[in-house]
Amino acid sequence: xxxxxxxxxxxxxxxxxxxxxxxxxxxxxxxxxxxxxxxxxxxxxxxxxxxxxxxxxxxxxxxxxxxxxxxxxxxxxxxxxxxxxxxxxxxxxxxxxxxxxxxxxxxxxxxxxxxxxxxxxxxxxxxxxxxxxxxxxxxxxxxxxxxxxxxxxxxxxxxxxxxxxxxxxxxxxxxxxxxxxxxxxxxxxxxxxxxxxxxxxxxxxxxxxxxxxxxxxxxxxxxxxxxxxxxxxxxxxxxxxxxxxxxxxxxxxxxxxxxxxxxxxxxxxxxxxxxxxxxxxxxxxxxxxxxxxxxxxxxxxxxxxxxxxxxxxxxxxxxxxxxxxxxxxxxxxxxxxxxxxxxxxxxxxxxxxxxxxxxxxxxxxxx
Amino acid sequence: xxxxxxxxxxxxxxxxxxxxxxxxxxxxxxxxxxxxxxxxxxxxxxxxxxxxxxxxxxxxxxxxxxxxxxxxxxxxxxxxxxxxxxxxxxxxxxxxxxxxxxxxxxxxxxxxxxxxxxxxxxxxxxxxxxxxxxxxxxxxxxxxxxxxxxxxxxxxxxxxxxxxxxxxxxxxxxxxxxxxxxxxxxxxxxxxxxxxxxxxxxxxxxxxxxxxxxxxxxxxxxxxxxxxxxxxxxxxxxxxxxxxxxxxxxxxxxxxxxxxxxxxxxxxxxxxxxxxxxxxxxxxxxxxxxxxxxxxxxxxxxxxxxxxxxxxxxxxxxxxxxxxxxxxxxxxxxxxxxxxxxxxxxxxxxxxxxxxxxxxxxxxxxxxxxxxxxxxxxxxxxxxxxxxxxxxxxxxxxxxxxxxxxxxxxxxxxxxxxxxxxxxxxxxxxxxxxxxxxxxxxxxxxxxxxxxxxxxxxxxxxxxxxxxxxxxxxxxxxxxxxxxxxxxxxxxxxxxxxxxxxxxxxxxxxxxxxxxxxxxxxxxxxxxxxxxxxxxxxxxxxxxxxxx
Ligand SMILES: Nc1ncnc2c1ncn2[C@@H]1O[C@H](COP(=O)(O)OP(=O)(O)O)[C@@H](O)[C@H]1O
Ligand SMILES: [Mg+2]
Numbered sequence: 001x002x003x004x005x006x007x008x009x010x011x012x013x014x015x016x017x018x019x020x021x022x023x024x025x026x027x028x029x030x031x032x033x034x035x036x037x038x039x040x041x042x043x044x045x046x047x048x049x050x051x052x053x054x055x056x057x058x059x060x061x062x063x064x065x066x067x068x069x070x071x072x073x074x075x076x077x078x079x080x081x082x083x084x085x086x087x088x089x090x091x092x093x094x095x096x097x098x099x100x101x102x103x104x105x106x107x108x109x110x111x112x113x114x115x116x117x118x119x120x121x122x123x124x125x126x127x128x129x130x131x132x133x134x135x136x137x138x139x140x141x142x143x144x145x146x147x148x149x150x151x152x153x154x155x156x157x158x159x160x161x162x163x164x165x166x167x168x169x170x171x172x173x174x175x176x177x178x179x180x181x182x183x184x185x186x187x188x189x190x191x192x193x194x195x196x197x198x199x200x201x202x203x204x205x206x207x208x209x210x211x212x213x214x215x216x217x218x219x220x221x222x223x224x225x226x227x228x229x230x231x232x233x234x235x236x237x238x239x240x241x242x243x244x245x246x247x248x249x250x251x252x253x254x255x256x257x258x259x260x261x262x263x264x265x266x267x268x269x270x271x272x273x274x275x276x277x278x279x280x281x282x283x284x285x286x287x288x289x290x291x292x293x294x295x296x297x298x299x300x301x302x303x304x305x306x307x308x309x310x311x312x313x314x315x316x317x318x319x320x321x322x323x324x325x326x327x328x329x330x331x332x333x334x335x336x337x338x339x340x341x342x343x344x345x346x347x348x349x350x351x352x353x354x355x356x357x358x359x360x361x362x363x364x365x366x367x
Numbered sequence: 368x369x370x371x372x373x374x375x376x377x378x379x380x381x382x383x384x385x386x387x388x389x390x391x392x393x394x395x396x397x398x399x400x401x402x403x404x405x406x407x408x409x410x411x412x413x414x415x416x417x418x419x420x421x422x423x424x425x426x427x428x429x430x431x432x433x434x435x436x437x438x439x440x441x442x443x444x445x446x447x448x449x450x451x452x453x454x455x456x457x458x459x460x461x462x463x464x465x466x467x468x469x470x471x472x473x474x475x476x477x478x479x480x481x482x483x484x485x486x487x488x489x490x491x492x493x494x495x496x497x498x499x500x501x502x503x504x505x506x507x508x509x510x511x512x513x514x515x516x517x518x519x520x521x522x523x524x525x526x527x528x529x530x531x532x533x534x535x536x537x538x539x540x541x542x543x544x545x546x547x548x549x550x551x552x553x554x555x556x557x558x559x560x561x562x563x564x565x566x567x568x569x570x571x572x573x574x575x576x577x578x579x580x581x582x583x584x585x586x587x588x589x590x591x592x593x594x595x596x597x598x599x600x601x602x603x604x605x606x607x608x609x610x611x612x613x614x615x616x617x618x619x620x621x622x623x624x625x626x627x628x629x630x631x632x633x634x635x636x637x638x639x640x641x642x643x644x645x646x647x648x649x650x651x652x653x654x655x656x657x658x659x660x661x662x663x664x665x666x667x668x669x670x671x672x673x674x675x676x677x678x679x680x681x682x683x684x685x686x687x688x689x690x691x692x693x694x695x696x697x698x699x700x701x702x703x704x705x706x707x708x709x710x711x712x713x714x715x716x717x718x719x720x721x722x723x724x725x726x727x728x729x730x731x732x733x734x735x736x737x738x739x740x741x742x743x744x745x746x747x748x749x750x751x752x753x754x755x756x757x758x759x760x761x762x763x764x765x766x767x768x769x770x771x772x773x774x775x776x777x778x779x780x781x782x783x784x785x786x787x788x789x790x791x792x793x794x795x796x797x798x799x800x801x802x803x804x805x806x807x808x809x810x811x812x813x814x815x816x817x818x819x820x821x822x823x824x825x826x827x828x829x830x831x832x833x834x835x836x837x838x839x840x841x842x843x844x845x846x847x848x849x850x851x852x853x854x855x856x857x858x859x860x861x862x863x864x865x866x867x868x869x870x871x872x873x874x875x876x877x878x879x880x881x882x883x884x885x886x887x888x889x890x891x892x893x894x895x896x897x898x899x900x901x902x903x904x905x906x907x908x909x910x911x912x913x914x915x
Contacts (some may be wrong), residue, residue, distance in 0.1 A: 053816055073819045074828075081819035086813040090835055102831075103822035144817075151821060 002187045003063040003154045004029045005050060011058030012045055012211075017251070019045050020211040023058065027155075027189055028204075029064075032181050034190045037208030038234065043191040044159055046208075050189060051157050052076050074103070078149030079186075081158040085140040087132045093143050094119075094128040100151035118150040121180055127184055138169040145177065149184055156188040162197065174201055183220040195235045197224060207231050224347070225362075229355025232275040239306075239320030241274040241288075241313055242353070250274060250350075253311030256288055258343060263361045264350040271353040273314055276343045278303065278323035284342040288312070292337045293319065301326050304333060306341075375826055380738050381744045383731070387753045391793055394772035395623075395760070401771070402617035412615035427599040428621070434514050434586070434595060441519040442575050445527025445670060451560070452667060454534040455722075457652040459664060464671055464860040466905075471674040472524035473897050475854040475871055477584025478571040478890045479517040481878045482677035483508045484589060484753055485684060513589035518582060520674040522575045529571035533564045539651065550665060566637045570728060573633045577626055577657065581761030583857035584871075589879055596622050597763045604767050604861070612771060626759040627886065678894055685891040689884025702884035707891070712866075713873040714892060720784055720869065721852045724791035728848050731792070732799030733834060740807045757794050763855030765790055770862060782864030792856045795851050799844035808838025846904040850897050870896075 004288045006026040012020040019042045027033040035043045048054040050061065052073030055331050061068045068076060088096050094115065101111045119125040122142045132140060141161055148156060161177070162170045178201050192198050198205050199219040207214040207222060207230075215227035226232035229240065243250040245266035249257045266272055279301075281288075290306040299301075301323045313320055322341060324330060333339055405411040418424045453461060486493045487508035497503045508516065537560070545559045583597040590598060598620065604615035655663050688699040739751035757765070769790050774781035780789075810833065817830035856871040863872045870893045877886035 051816075051820060053819075071823075073816075074822050074824050077822065078820050080817065082813040082817060084811055084813055086811060086817040088814060088817070088832060098823035099818070099823075103824075103827075147821070157820075229812075 001138060001152060001154065002030050002047055002185060003128060005155060005189065006062040007046075007059065008018065008061070008088055009059035010046070010049060010056060010061065012042070012049060012054065013057045018211070020049075023211065023213060024059075025213060025216070027187060029187055030185045031203040031291060032178070032188045032190065034198045034202040034205045035208055035224050036192055036195060036205050036235075037214075039193050041208045042211040043193070043208060045211075047157055047189060047191050050155070051080055055282065077151075077154045079151060079153035079156045081141070081144045081156070081161045082150050083160040083163055084146050085132075085137070085164075087135075087140050087143050087147075089132050092129055092131055093124060093135070096132070096143055097147045097150055099147060104151065114150055115304065117201075118146045121147045121183065122176065136169075137165050138173055141165065141173055142176065145180060149180065149186065153186065153316075156186050158188065158190045160192055161190075163192070163194070170197070177201065179242065199235070207234065209234075225358065225360055226275070226349060227273065227358050229273060229351050232349060232351070232355075233317070236277055236350075237318075237321060238275040238277050239313070240317050240355070241276065241308075241320070242273055243274050245270040245272055252309075254289065254309035256312075259345055260288060261343070261345045261348050261350055261360075265361050266350060272359060273351040273353055273355050274343075275349045275351060276320075277347070278321040280344040280347045281322045282343045282344070283324075283339050284345075285340065287340045287342040289338065289340055290320075290322070292333045292335050292339065294335055295333065297326070297327065298323075302330075375448075376738060376742050379734060380742065380744075380750065383735060383738070383750055384746055387750060390769075390789060391753060393755060394768045395756070397772055398616045398764075398768045399620045399623075401613050402620040402910055404613050405666065406613070414614050415621070417614065418617065423594070424599065427594045427596050430511070430593060431580055431596040434511065435576045437515045438518045438522060438579040439572050439576045442523040442526045443568065443572055445519070445523040445631075447530050447564075447570070449523070449667065449670065450527050450531035450534055451556070452663060454531055455653060457654045458661060458667060464667065466901075467671050467675060468524045469901060470678065470898065471520065471671070472522075472528075473850050473854070473901065474521075474678055474894055475584065475856060475874075476517055476521045476582055477518060477588055477856055477871070477875055478681055478894070479521055479677040480513065480585045480589040481874070481883075481886060481890070482680040482684075483513055483517055485680055485883065486676070487513075509589055509591040510593040513781070514586050514593065514595075515632045517585050517677075518579045518587060520677075522578055523674070525574050525578075526568065526571045529567050529574075530564055533567035534560070537563055569633060570637055571628060579764075580622070580626065581857065583761075583763050583860065584875060589855065592797070597761055600761075600763050600767065601861065612767065615767060616771070619761075619767060622764060623760055625909065626761070629726065630759050681887050681890045681894065684883065685887035687884065687887075689887075692883070694884070704887035706885045706888040710868070710873045710877075710889060713868050713870045713889065716784075716867055717853050717870040717893075717896070720788050720791065721849065722866065723784075724795065724852050725845060725849050727788070727792050728796050728799050728852075729841060729845050731796055732803045732844060732848075733837060735796075735800055736803035736807050736837075737829070737833070740804050741812060754796060754800055757797055762790075762794060762855065762859075763861060765794060766858035766861030769858075782862075782867065784867050785858060786862050787867050787869075790862055791852050791855060794855065795848040798847040798851065799841060802840045802844030802847070803837060806837050810836050840876045843904070843908055846900060850900055853896060853900075854893065876890075 005025075007023060007025045010020060011018070014295045024045065035046060045054060049056055052071065056069055063076070067310070088099065091099070097115050097118065098111060106114075119128055122145050124139060124142045124146060127135060127139060127143075132143070135143070144161070158177070162173055165173065174197060190198075190201065199222075202219055204216060204218055205222055206216045209230050215222055215231050217225075222231060223235055226235060226238075233240070243252050243253065243356070245260070245268055246257070247268055248260050250260060250272070251257045260266070261274070264272075288308065289315050290308055293305040293307050295302060295304050304322045304324065306320050306322055308320065323361040324332075351357060352359060374843075402414055403410055403412065403827045405413055452458065454463065458464065483491075485491055487505070488494065489507055489509075491508070494505060494507060497505045506512070532590070539565070542555065542559060545555050581597060583601060583615065586593060586595040586598050587601070594602075600615050600618045600622070603618060604612055605616055607613075654660075684694075685702050686698050686700070687702070688695040688697045689702050735747075735750055735754055738747040760768075769783060769786055772778075773786055773789075780786040815825070815828045815833050818832045819825055823831065854871055855869070856875055859869055859872050860875060863869065868876075870889055874886050876891065877883075
């Protein structure tokens with residue numbers, strides 16, 4: 001039923017502008033796959049190429065072994081969920097869900113059975129006779145999900161389905177989407193610009209920037225071993241430092257040193273970039289010297305914005321932060337206070353100086 | 368690489384483009400070119416030299432502009448306060464008032480002209496009453512005065528409707544902000560309200576100006592020697608019939624040039640100054656108590672009822688006992704009997720050709736709206752722009768254009784229903800098209816894509832989802848097209864033959880012959896037809912506002 005999706009060197013141009021310069025990717029059968037990237041990086045464009053709404057200017061697209069380039073959208077047997085719900089406003093919830101059967105030969109009883117079933121799965125059965133105008137955004141998106149999967153599509157495509165909802169609903173529906181996907185077992189390609197959402201929901205993630213895949217991997221791989229500086233800063237927060245590799249340590253511009261991170265393949269004398277997440281720092285007697293600029297209480301943790309000596313931090317990036325677990329009895333630092341920080345050497349990442357490549361052994365697999 | 372078959376929409380856009388070229392652009396081009404040709408077809412500017420050297424000719428242009436300027440100023444003076452009062456003060460019977468204003472707008476101006484002649488003409492009832500009973504000779508209504516009176520009363524509703532729409536969309540917090548800054552009363556209006564509604568008022572004023580400039584029936588009936596451009600073009604064209612009509616063509620070209628410049632200036636101004644007003648909260652209407660309230664209501668209803676005098680007069684007259692030219696004592700249905708006997712075909716023609724036109728208008732309107740909103744490319748862009756042309760082409764000019772082009776071999780369409788329907792379609796398509804694209808802009812494209820993703824082919828998705836959701840917008844546009852189609856005179860009067868005479872043409876020719884009784888009966892039928900159409904429209908769309 002469900003299929004794998006193979007993209008081979010796909011190209012998309014709008015007028016003179018090349019939005020996707022040649023993209024290859026495989027989405028496995030039944031997996032929950034997410035395209036993650038900043039707005040305007042071409043996620044929607046790629047998803048709509050898979051759906052058949054956008055023409056393809058080069059390359060190949062397969063569902064399993066079947067070439068899809070010349071198959072129009074309505075014959076691809078896809079289910080699609082849109083950011084703005086796209087529920088037909090002139091039809092009741094039930095009529096919306098039944099709509100796809102108009103193009104399929106399925107008996108009346110079968111339609112009734114399957115619609116009933118799916119209405120239960122997404123828990124909107126009680127609203128089945130309502131008109132869309134009477135439903136909330138979250139309920140509408142549940143209808144859209146039901147409508148897309150009731151026809152047993154080969155792939156389910158979702159374009160930022162949660163971004164029009166408020167925070168609480170977003171969490172609820174995120175769980176619902178994940179559950180339904182696993183229950184039905186359908187290949188899913190999900191688009192979002194929200195990294196937290198992507199980490200929470202996906203089997204695998206492809207991080208995209210400017211039409212190019214930066215890294216493909218499980219949420220944990222991508223978070224722990226980003227393939228390059230873009231991924232490191234886009235997924236979670238990472239502070240970026242500039243350092244010079246020495247025999248078995250890294251030296252910073254102010255002369256302070258830390259031991260060489262575990263698994264970093266660097267040659268002595270090499271200029272590198274070091275990426276450290278706020279929670280990967282801890283205060284110590286010696287280490288990187290920082291001045292506290294400001295403090296923010298976030299409930300679970302206290303966040304400090306830090307300032308380092310000239311040339312320690314990589315210029316042009318947001319200020320470096322340190323997150324301290326809030327335990328109630330922890331020692332809090334005041335703005336202006338000086339502290340020394342040691343990074344967790346098993347978790348930090350080292351990149352080439354231009355951030356284009358990870359220097360961690362086995363880290364940062366490409367597509 | 369992927370091969371793309373041309374889809375239905377590409378083919379359709381080519382077909383529509385071809386039709387526009389053949390039926391609108393090419394004829395217009397021919398017309399303009401023939402304006403620059405002499406008797407023997409040589410290239411010359413002599414037509415324009417002739418126009419600007421003879422006072423009789425250039426006076427017509429001056430007259431037209433004077434009329435248009437006066438009418439525009441007066442309609443603004445009536446329409447804006449009216450809209451302001453009904454928006455910000457609580458007015459009793461607001462719905463009825465709006466309906467009456469729409470009726471005043473929808474009935475053809477030549478009926479107004481003709482009624483005012485009945486009332487205040489040389490032997491009009493009011494004139495005679497004053498002369499016989501009071502011994503006062505009041506000035507008659509012919510000429511400049513009459514034209515301005517009739518057109519003002521017919522056209523102020525445009526200003527009213529546009530401006531009240533804008534006021535309703537105005538965020539009341541702007542007014543409140545002004546008040547909090549200590550700005551009250553008249554200054555609040557001049558410093559706050561007027562600048563905000565200016566772009567809308569200007570668009571409406573342009574519409575009024577163009578209508579006043581292009582109107583043929585009113586100056587023809589009530590002008591009595593006060594020659595305007597449309598009547599001059601008509602006379603010259605009728606006189607040149609059989610010749611090459613190059614002088615009339617030159618006049619027409621001149622007029623289109625003027626309206627086109629005005630149109631572009633307006634567009635330029637509105638594009639630069641267009642505020643995006645979109646308020647969820649409509650301004651609250653304040654109750655007005657005591658004598659102020661009474662004065663307000665008397666003024667509002669006074670203006671509106673005054674503008675409906677022509678309709679009332681015509682309906683009353685139609686039941687008078689008349690023998691063609693002369694009114695006899697008492698009441699009878701003679702006029703109706705006579706009208707049906709001699710001109711019954713006109714009613715049938717109006718319905719028949721009107722329906723054909725509206726059918727084509729709706730199909731074209733929906734298709735072009737869809738193409739220009741959802742399939743933007745160079746071709747659909749040209750179509751979209753070309754479909755705006757009729758706004759700047761006076762009816763009489765279009766009539767002449769079509770006749771000059773299509774009364775030749777291989778067409779020979781002169782006097783046929785085809786050419787009548789063609790001109791109706793071209794002239795009244797914009798209303799349906801504009802309101803169809805307006806509603807289409809509000810329907811997300813993803814609805815149709817959702818349908819396609821569910822396995823329904825694009826074309827079926829278009830019919831099942833998009834057209835269904837477009838219906839309300841198409842309908843309100845189509846009603847406007849329909850009402851203006853059945854009241855059309857200025858192009859029809861050039862294109863009709865005895866077999867294709869419509870109601871409005873029949874009224875016009877009866878008035879010209881002096882058969883006031885039958886003219887009144889036919890006018891009444893036309894008014895009733897208009898009214899019934901509007902009432903059905905309100906009933907179906909469930910509100911009393913037309914989306915202009
Ligand atoms: N129809 C279009 N015409 C021209 N450019 C487009 C069109 N659609 C998208 N683009 C451009 O392609 C790029 C990628 O857009 P999109 O796929 O929508 O990004 P995302 O979904 O990742 O935010 C953007 O720069 C956008 O401006
Ligand atoms: Mg997008």
